[in-house]
Amino acid sequence: xxxxxxxxxxxxxxxxxxxxxxxxxxxxxxxxxxxxxxxxxxxxxxxxxxxxxxxxxxxxxxxxxxxxxxxxxxxxxxxxxxxxxxxxxxxxxxxxxxxxxxxxxxxxxxxxxxxxxxxxxxxxxxxxxxxxxxxxxxxxxxxxxxxxxxxxxxxxxxxxxxxxxxxxxxxxxxxxxxxxxxxxxxxxxx
Numbered sequence: 001x002x003x004x005x006x007x008x009x010x011x012x013x014x015x016x017x018x019x020x021x022x023x024x025x026x027x028x029x030x031x032x033x034x035x036x037x038x039x040x041x042x043x044x045x046x047x048x049x050x051x052x053x054x055x056x057x058x059x060x061x062x063x064x065x066x067x068x069x070x071x072x073x074x075x076x077x078x079x080x081x082x083x084x085x086x087x088x089x090x091x092x093x094x095x096x097x098x099x100x101x102x103x104x105x106x107x108x109x110x111x112x113x114x115x116x117x118x119x120x121x122x123x124x125x126x127x128x129x130x131x132x133x134x135x136x137x138x139x140x141x142x143x144x145x146x147x148x149x150x151x152x153x154x155x156x157x158x159x160x161x162x163x164x165x166x167x168x169x170x171x172x173x174x175x176x177x178x179x180x181x182x183x184x185x186x187x188x189x190x
Contacts, residue, residue: 013038016028016120020066022093036137040126041066046117053097053111055084062104062124064097064145070117072096075110098145101127147150 017034023025029037037050044051045067053061055077067090068131074088076097087109090096096111101124 012043013173014067016041017067019093020120024090024093025066025095026141026148028147029140031112033140036134037130037141039132041120041122042126044117044119044121046070046113046119048087048117049111050113051110052113053107053109055107061089061097061100061107063121064095064101065105066120066122067092067094067096068120070113070115072117073112073114075112076108077110077151079101089114095148098149102142102145112129126148 013035014175017031019025020034020037021029021031023183026034040084048070067091071091072094073086074090075084075086077084077189097103097107101122104124125137130141136154
């Protein structure tokens with residue numbers, strides 16, 4: 001696979017800025033704003049097979065990552081079981097860790113590089129510098145991140161409602177089965 005950075009037509013910073021303003025990232029930013037944000041990011045390479053974020057991790061979790069190249073598996077642990085489930089596969093143009101850059105709370109998922117990854121990282125320290133140096137761009141970035149998180153929350157709420165409806169229907173079916181067994185038990189064997 002040819003690297004996007006081997007394309008002599010665009011500088012790596014412009015490639016990153018163009019990906020930052022895609023619908024899978026932060027399309028509320030202008031390309032000019034994204035170029036300024038990218039100036040505060042640092043490049044990162046991750047080898048295939050590397051687990052670089054762990055669910056529940058509390059150390060070194062104050063950054064977000066823009067995937068420039070490669071694919072990442074996002075997994076969540078299943079409560080009470082010693083296994084996890086893949087909840088998403090993300091690729092170029094996607095962000096990971098927006099909540100971490102804002103609050104530094106424990107990570108909500110495990111991320112594994114399924115291929116070699118090229119990424120751009122924005123740390124909370126760099127975000128604070130951006131807010132100090134270029135408050136208008138920093139505010140637009142925070143608003144775009146907040147909007148993205150609100151969109152995800154709405155989607156999660158929609159999924160939870162669907163799950164609750166399915167759960168209710170299953171409970172009703174189970175109740176019908178249990179009621180029919182109780183009636184058969186009262187009558188005794190034929």
